[in-house]
Amino acid sequence: MFLEKLSMKDVNKLYNKALAGEFLSVREGKELYTRTPSSQLFYLADQIRFKKNPLRRVSWQIDLNVNYTNVCISGCLFCNFHCRPSQRQSAYTLTKEQLQEKINLVREAGGDQLLLQGGLHPNYDIEFYENMLRTIREISPGIKLNALGPPEIAHISRISGITMTETIKRLIDAGLDSLPGAGAEILSDRVRKIISPSKPDAHSWEKVMREAHKLGIGTTSTMVYGHLETLEERLDHLVLLRSIQADKPAEAPGFRAFIGWPMQLKKTRLLEKYPLSPPSMLENLKMVAISRIMLINVPHIQVSWLTIGPRTAQLALHCGADDMGSVMIEENVVSSAGSHFRMVPDEMERCIREAGFDPWQRNQDYTPVLK
């Protein structure tokens, strides 16, 4: 559908509102996304980026994505990584020795953080997770643990018969440092019922994040787009994240960053059922820009170079993003659905410099890595 461009007066009104740090509504976000030239959208997002993060520098980090188990009862249609508990030949859970190997790997690469994510295992309760975190801490006391997305927390809470608050508290006691924003996909139950019907719903995701923020745990927020969702649902998702962030206790870190990426569909059951095409490069850049504009109260916008590729990621740094995320030494979920981009630390720094920025290596909490 062709939509007329907005008048300059209307564009200016929206720009001034966004630049003043005001919250744009879903309707206003949609107007900007669909009725202003992409160049103007990118320019606005870039201006907001520099207002929030004035230095001409881009952060990145080293961590290792450890998928501690692939056993999962969720059965998301877009996931080629998981397997059912009955698939004994391919099911795994990492042993202590394998965890030790992962820690060695990230340490050798100069990192000090693990991103721990796995499936929704039907038999593992809170004690399994406490033991896993404590085991890692024993092996490497200084390692940072960015672990367990909201669907895992909701699942552990349900399977253990304890509240989400108690679940998070016990995990913090066992060594949890921060929560990744994984498993949000699109926070619309209409879509979730189709693409991941057995996964905890949108409200559970929201509830976990609100509880984590109340307990002072820093988190990130995510969105996976480019499947069955509408543009309004993407914008509703951003507005929901913004309201969670607005409600966090003033002293809590809340969402430190937002990361959006296009769903990787290769060989997935979702693609078998629905004739989906991946978003264009322009759409990916527009999503970075609109995220920066809508999420005015989230400090950083991270670009998912792993899914859109380093070249498009360089452009995204001029469309509102100020963080390149991790070199992700090992990753299984998106790579098993078609993403095969890789970078080592030197390439990451070169990539950022080529795009016109100074690279700085950060920790999960956006403090600089001291070398």
Ligand code: SF4
């Ligand atoms: S995406 Fe996560 S929750 Fe969904 S099936 Fe895969 S491992 Fe399970």
